[in-house]
Amino acid sequence: MADKEIENVILFQVDQTSKASKIYSQRELDKLGIDITIEQWVLLKIIEEKAPLSQKELAEKSLRDPASITRTLHLLEKKQLITREAIPNNRRQHNLFLTQQGVNFVNENMTLVRQLRKKSIEGFTQNELKTLSKLLLRIQQNMQ
Amino acid sequence: MADKEIENVILFQVDQTSKASKIYSQRELDKLGIDITIEQWVLLKIIEEKAPLSQKELAEKSLRDPASITRTLHLLEKKQLITREAIPNNRRQHNLFLTQQGVNFVNENMTLVRQLRKKSIEGFTQNELKTLSKLLLRIQQNMQ
DNA sequence: TATCAATAGTTGACATATCAATTAAATTAA
DNA sequence: TTAATTTAATTGATATGTCAACTATTGATA
Numbered sequence: 001m002a003d004k005e006i007e008n009v010i011l012f013q014v015d016q017t018s019k020a021s022k023i024y025s026q027r028e029l030d031k032l033g034i035d036i037t038i039e040q041w042v043l044l045k046i047i048e049e050k051a052p053l054s055q056k057e058l059a060e061k062s063l064r065d066p067a068s069i070t071r072t073l074h075l076l077e078k079k080q081l082i083t084r085e086a087i088p089n090n091r092r093q094h095n096l097f098l099t100q101q102g103v104n105f106v107n108e109n110m111t112l113v114r115q116l117r118k119k120s121i122e123g124f125t126q127n128e129l130k131t132l133s134k135l136l137l138r139i140q141q142n143m144q
Numbered sequence: 145m146a147d148k149e150i151e152n153v154i155l156f157q158v159d160q161t162s163k164a165s166k167i168y169s170q171r172e173l174d175k176l177g178i179d180i181t182i183e184q185w186v187l188l189k190i191i192e193e194k195a196p197l198s199q200k201e202l203a204e205k206s207l208r209d210p211a212s213i214t215r216t217l218h219l220l221e222k223k224q225l226i227t228r229e230a231i232p233n234n235r236r237q238h239n240l241f242l243t244q245q246g247v248n249f250v251n252e253n254m255t256l257v258r259q260l261r262k263k264s265i266e267g268f269t270q271n272e273l274k275t276l277s278k279l280l281l282r283i284q285q286n287m288q
Numbered sequence: 289t290a291t292c293a294a295t296a297g298t299t300g301a302c303a304t305a306t307c308a309a310t311t312a313a314a315t316t317a318a
Numbered sequence: 319t320t321a322a323t324t325t326a327a328t329t330g331a332t333a334t335g336t337c338a339a340c341t342a343t344t345g346a347t348a
Contacts, residue, residue: 004261006189010276011165011264017280018162019207019335021155024287026336037336039304045150056326063163065306070328072304092313092326117148120155122286124279132154132279135272136161142266143168163305170306181306183334200296209336214298216334236296236343 014139025116034109035079039064041113043072044098047082048106052095081105158283169260178253179223183208185257187216188242191226192250196239225249 006012022038029036036044046061047053055073059066073096076082081102084094098106121129150156166182173180180188190205191197199217203210217240220226225246228238242250265273 005193006186008277009261010273011162011169011261012186013277013280014158014165015162016207017283018155018159020284021158021287023207023336025155030337037303042150042156049149054326063160063167064304066327067307067329068303068305075303090314094327117153117155120283120286123282128279129154131275133152133157135268135276135279136157138267139161139264140164142264143165167306174307181333198296208334210297211299211337212333212335219333234344238297 010139014136021120028112028116032112034112036105036109040072040076041109043069043076044081044102044106047096048098048103051097052085054093054095056093058096076102154283158280165264172256172260176256178256180249180253184216184220185253187213187220188225188246188250191240192242192247195241196229198237198239200237202240220246 026038029038029041042062043058046058050057050061053061055066055069058064058073059069062069064072073082073084077084080099083097083099085097087093087095124132170182173182173185186206187202190202194201194205197205199210199213202208202217203213206213208216217226217228221228224243227241227243229241231237231239268276
């Protein structure tokens with residue numbers, strides 16, 4: 001089979017799509033003076049939806065390295081958006097929660113986030129969305 | 145519309161797919177003792193296919209920041225995989241090329257890379273591939 | 289032509305990605 | 319119960335992502 005140009009490689013296209021979306025979304029956040037990175041937002045949102053959870057679980061759900069999670073959580077703690085609470089009979093893990101400020105922050109910015117999510121799939125039918133989800137999931141399953 | 149869980153957000157799925165594929169591919173490279181990162185490989189491959197080109201063009205094609213390109217190119221130069229050549233009558237830009245070592249490196253590792261590309265889309269029909277490409281492209285166009 | 293504006297690339301600062309090594313705690317095995 | 323193993327989180331080192339500031343050069347304009 002003849003070699004593809006890299007632009008025609010699906011993995012390259014997936015990565016480009018992810019990058020382009022992040023660049024766009026980050027600019028929109030910046031424009032509105034919302035002081036958070038996309039990666040930080042994702043962690044906040046996961047904690048909001050799944051709390052209480054441990055750093056290990058957060059790393060798994062976000063597909064990020066535990067070391068990286070540690071560092072980003074410190075930043076989110078400094079911004080007073082999250083807290084860690086001791087788990088009884090377990091001094092190795094801590095439960096992660098949003099602070100009240102964190103809850104407010106997520107609520108205040110969900111409108112913009114919903115707009116971004118919506119914009120990303122503008123013109124898509126429900127069918128196309130389902131198809132895309134399934135195809136992406138199959139790539140993930142192939143790459144394990 | 146009711147709020148989605150983050151796992152159901154397409155942008156999240158695209159990012160997870162990209163991350164999972166990179167983690168898998170990097171591990172395969174490491175296993176074989178191939179001393180290169182995915183990001184470095186992508187730059188090498190673009191230079192191979194498009195040379196001669198400038199750093200600006202490379203940044204655009206890879207959707208990476210020029211600052212980041214500068215640093216990665218230094219690493220690739222240190223590994224003697226690429227060179228920069230002066231452009232006549234233009235002392236601001238340089239043309240990027242693979243060295244002979246770079247050409248050899250790409251050739252030696254294309255077999256593995258082809259395997260990884262193939263594995264990522266195992267079980268996909270030509271039709272599904274086309275569909276996926278088009279849907280991804282539409283997201284990119286939406287996010288500009 | 290002299291000045292100003294735009295462009296390509298670099299560097300600094302900080303956030304994130306990743307691996308390896310470490311620490312502290314929990315679990316298992318002897 | 320003690321010792322060995324496994325686990326969760328952290329830290330160090332290096333690569334990458336991003337913005338802002340800067341340098342050198344080129345292009346535009348008065």
